[in-house]
Amino acid sequence: xxxxxxxxxxxxxxxxxxxxxxxxxxxxxxxxxxxxxxxxxxxxxxxxxxxxxxxxxxxxxxxxxxxxxxxxxxxxxxxxxxxxxxxxxxxxxxxxxxxxxxxxxxxxxxxxxxxxxxxxxxxxxxxxxxxxxxxxxxxxxxxxxxxxxxxxxxxxxxxxxxxxxxxxxxxxxxxxxxxxxxxxxxxxxxxxxxxxxxxxxxxxxxxxxxxxxxxxxxxxxxxxxxxxxxxxxxxxxxxxxxxxxxxxxxxxxxxxxxxxxxxxxxxxxxxxxxxxxxxxxxxxxxxxxxxxxxxxxxxxxxxxxxxxxxxxxxxxxxxxxxxxxxxxxxxxxxxxxxxxxxxxxxxxxxxxxxxxxxxxxxxxxxxxxxxxxxxxxxxxxxxxxxxxxxxxxxxxxxxxxxxxxxxxxxxxxxxxxxxxxxxxxxxxxxxxxxxxxxxxxx
Amino acid sequence: xxxxxxxxxxxxxxxxxxxxxxxxxxxxxxxxxxxxxxxxxxxxxxxxxxxxxxxxxxxxxxxxxxxxxxxxxxxxxxxxxxxxxxxxxxxxxxxxxxxxxxxxxxxxxxxxxx
Numbered sequence: 001x002x003x004x005x006x007x008x009x010x011x012x013x014x015x016x017x018x019x020x021x022x023x024x025x026x027x028x029x030x031x032x033x034x035x036x037x038x039x040x041x042x043x044x045x046x047x048x049x050x051x052x053x054x055x056x057x058x059x060x061x062x063x064x065x066x067x068x069x070x071x072x073x074x075x076x077x078x079x080x081x082x083x084x085x086x087x088x089x090x091x092x093x094x095x096x097x098x099x100x101x102x103x104x105x106x107x108x109x110x111x112x113x114x115x116x117x118x119x120x121x122x123x124x125x126x127x128x129x130x131x132x133x134x135x136x137x138x139x140x141x142x143x144x145x146x147x148x149x150x151x152x153x154x155x156x157x158x159x160x161x162x163x164x165x166x167x168x169x170x171x172x173x174x175x176x177x178x179x180x181x182x183x184x185x186x187x188x189x190x191x192x193x194x195x196x197x198x199x200x201x202x203x204x205x206x207x208x209x210x211x212x213x214x215x216x217x218x219x220x221x222x223x224x225x226x227x228x229x230x231x232x233x234x235x236x237x238x239x240x241x242x243x244x245x246x247x248x249x250x251x252x253x254x255x256x257x258x259x260x261x262x263x264x265x266x267x268x269x270x271x272x273x274x275x276x277x278x279x280x281x282x283x284x285x286x287x288x289x290x291x292x293x294x295x296x297x298x299x300x301x302x303x304x305x306x307x308x309x310x311x312x313x314x315x316x317x318x319x320x321x322x323x324x325x326x327x328x329x330x331x332x333x334x335x336x337x338x339x340x341x342x343x344x345x346x347x348x349x350x351x352x353x354x355x356x357x358x359x360x361x362x363x364x365x366x367x368x369x370x371x372x373x374x375x376x377x378x379x380x381x382x383x384x385x386x387x388x389x390x391x392x393x394x395x396x397x398x399x400x401x402x403x404x405x406x407x408x409x410x411x412x413x414x415x416x417x418x419x420x421x422x423x424x425x426x427x428x429x430x431x432x433x434x435x436x437x438x439x440x441x442x
Numbered sequence: 443x444x445x446x447x448x449x450x451x452x453x454x455x456x457x458x459x460x461x462x463x464x465x466x467x468x469x470x471x472x473x474x475x476x477x478x479x480x481x482x483x484x485x486x487x488x489x490x491x492x493x494x495x496x497x498x499x500x501x502x503x504x505x506x507x508x509x510x511x512x513x514x515x516x517x518x519x520x521x522x523x524x525x526x527x528x529x530x531x532x533x534x535x536x537x538x539x540x541x542x543x544x545x546x547x548x549x550x551x552x553x554x555x556x
Contacts, residue, residue, distance in 0.1 A: 062453075216456075423460070424453035434452075434498065 030120025036253035037125045043244025044132035048075055048139060050237030054292070055143050056435075057231030058341050062425025063147045064226055064435035070142035073155055074135050078162050082131040083109055089167035090130065094177045101171045101178075119251045129248060130170070137166050137197045143341030144205030145212045147223075148422050151430040153415045157405060161204065165401045169196045169394060180390050184382065185374035186366070188390035191260065192249035194304025194355040195394040202348020203395050204402040206339060211406045212415050214338035216422050223340075226436070228288055235292035239268055242299045246306040260306035263314035264299065270318030271298020278326050293346060294318075297325040300350030305358035313361025321353045355391050359384040443540035443553060444511050448502040449477065450522040450533040455500045461521035462504075467514050469556070471503040479534070499533065505543055507553045 052071035059067045078086070085107065092103030105111025112123040119126075138158035142149075149157075172178040173188065173196045180188045180195075190196060215223060225231060246264040250256035275294025276286045301321030302314055309317065328349040329342055339345060359380055371378040409415055416422075421429035428434065450458060455472065462470065476496040506514050515535055523532055545555040 420457070423456035428453045 028116050028120055029122065030253075033119055033251070033253040034121050034125060036257065037121050037129055037248060037251065040244035040248025041125060041129040041132060043241045044129065044136065044248065045075075045241075047238050047241030047245065048072070048132075048136055050234045050241055051136065051139055053230045053234030054238060055146060055234070055341050057227040057229065057234060058143075058225045058289075059147050060223060060425070061226040061436060062427055062434075064427065065433055066151065066426030066430050067142070067146050068435075069151065069431065070146070070154060071139040073151075074139040074142075074158055077155060077159050078135040078138060079131060081159060081162055082127075082134050086134055086162065086167055087127045087130065089163070090134075090170040091127075091175050092171075094171075094175075098172070098177070098179050100168050101175050117251075121251060126251065129251075130174075133193055133197060133245075134162055134166055134170070137193075137201050138162055140197070140201035140343055140347055141205045141208060143343035144209040144339045146340040147426065148215050148416055149212060150414065150417045150421075151426070153409050153413045156409055156413065157208075157415075160405045160409070161402065164405065165200060165204065165398055166196070169200050169397065172393075173390070180393065183389065184370075184386035185378040186370040188386050189308055189358060189362075189383070190304045190355065190390065191307035192246045192303045194300075194351045195390055198300045198303060198347040198351030199355065199391060199394045200398040202344045202346070202351055203398040205343030206337070206348060207399050207402045208406060209339040209344070210337050211403065211410075214336075215340065216419065218338045219333070219336060225289070232288055232292060235295055239295055239299065242268070242303075246299075246303060250307065256307060259310075262311060263302055263306050263309055266311045266314035267298040267302035267305075267318035267321075268295050269298065270315045271295060271301065271322045272318075274298075274319045274322035275326060278323065293325070293329075293342070294322045296346050297321040297350045300347055301354035301357070303351070304355045305361070308363060308366050309358055309361040310363055313358070316361060317354055317357055320357055321350045324353050325349050352391055352395075355387050356384065359387050443543060443556060444506055444508065445538045445540045446502075446504045446506060446511065446514055446518075447536040447538070448504075448518050448522065448533060449475065449499050449535075450502065450518070451524070451531060452498050452500045454522045454524075454532075458502065458518055458521040461517045462514070465513055465517045467504065467506070467510065467517065469504065473501045473503075475499050475501045479531070497531070505540055505556050507556055511537065 048071050052068040055071065056064045056068040087109060088103050088106035089100045092101035092106055095102045103111075106127075109124070109127060112127065115123040117123050117126055138161050141158070141161070142154070172180040173190050174181065180190075188195070217223070242264055243261055247257045247261040250260055272291050272294035275290045275297065279290040280286045298318030298321055301317045302309070305313065305317055325342075325346050329345045332339055332342070332345055362380070362383065367378060367380075367383075370383070406415060417426065417429060448458075452474070459470065459472075462468070475498075477499055478497050502518070504514055515537070518535055542551065543553075543555045544551050548555075
């Protein structure tokens with residue numbers, strides 16, 4: 001009996017010694033944080049079909065599939081690029097003077113097979129979570145030039161945009177050695193992607209909408225939504241998915257997660273309420289599209305702020321964002337550029353409002369920590385300066401970069417679909433299919 | 443008065459509408475219909491050749507006074523034809539005599555109401 005135990009013990013020791021290196025890593029996994037990050041990763045992906053439904057319902061019947069395909073194509077293209085080089089470009093160490101990052105270990109995600117991050121989360125989860133942001137950002141831009149872009153040009157556009165605009169911005173704002181993360185006392189605040197996701201996509205959308213030109217007939221003919229019901233379902237999915245987007249950006253499952261989750265809900269509700277009230281006073285009718293737009297304005301504005309504001313700040317952010325986004329859309333109609341689904345009006349403007357206004361609602365403890373990091377003092381206006389610089393850099397970089405990419409693609413392939421194709425609808429001319437098939441007799 | 447009914451390819455709707463508006467024929471009723479003529483529609487669905495029995499079409503109804511029949515018909519013909527030669531499936535135009543036309547708002551009757 002004793003000898004058998006001894007044998008088992010020896011065998012155990014023999015096997016345990018070489019395994020100890022792995023065992024140590026395995027102990028470090030925080031299953032609570034990992035479980036929440038897995039959930040968040042799925043929730044952020046859910047936003048992409050949500051966006052497809054939101055945008056798809058807003059275009060005309062003949063373009064519904066083409067528009068939904070803009071979101072779905074991003075899921076394919078951006079995931080592949082992210083796996084091959086995107087993660088490395090975004091989260092590797094500074095190269096080329098900090099323009100992008102690079103880490104050969106991250107190429108094809110080869111080196112992270114068994115890597116566990118300091119937060120107790122497997123690095124695979126973090127890289128996939130971040131990859132979902134790289135998917136939704138270019139998909140957001142598609143709203144600006146819906147119903148008139150050639151599919152081939154769109155695919156090339158989002159691939160180049162992801163590599164040359166998104167990855168550098170993501171690196172500057174979120175990588176440990178990114179220069180915006182390390183600006184000022186405690187960095188430019190962008191909790192879940194106000195500058196990286198919303199300002200960059202909104203501004204790029206504006207540039208693209210102007211460069212490509214308005215849809216045929218705009219603004220003389222009314223171009224009305226094909227299916228508001230689908231748009232409302234999409235807006236609902238976006239709201240739900242946004243909990244992964246914001247609360248997941250804490251890369252933990254704890255207090256910071258709870259804070260982010262709460263302000264996300266509050267700001268979305270405040271934005272939606274405000275939009276309804278403005279619209280009710282302005283036009284006399286509270287529309288479903290207005291409610292959905294208000295939800296998005298509130299969510300976009302709280303995205304950079306979710307880590308630093310308290311619920312009263314979220315109420316203010318949602319309200320202010322709705323007021324300014326509503327005005328921006330009125331202004332768009334007056335100026336006459338065709339940002340078809342208001343990618344700039346909601347995401348660009350809302351992101352800018354959120355990134356700047358959040359400064360006035362930062363919680364005490366954050367400011368105290370920033371002050372001590374700065375050697376005693378750090379004022380709201382100093383932080384405002386940092387925020388303004390980050391916003392300015394994102395706007396200029398996205399606008400100039402997008403213009404160059406569009407210019408090159410236009411020379412190579414031509415961006416715009418032909419007049420005949422546009423009149424027939426992108427579903428038919430680009431994809432050879434039709435949406436809403438069930439309306440046909442057979 | 444005549445009632446002009448055109449059954450056209452659904453992808454040509456905007457072309458026809460724009461051409462009609464250009465020719466100052468601005469009153470129109472459009473509906474989605476299904477049907478088939480002599481067209482042999484062969485579609486590829488999931489890699490299989492199938493022959494659909496009903497195809498989506500668009501139906502346009504326009505009531506016009508005699509003087510406008512030709513311009514309306516010619517405009518539709520020009521805009522709804524695919525290419526120069528046209529192809530099977532481009533549709534048909536029917537012209538029927540119209541007995542009466544009444545505008546609900548004003549109770550006007552006949553050519554005035556069209």
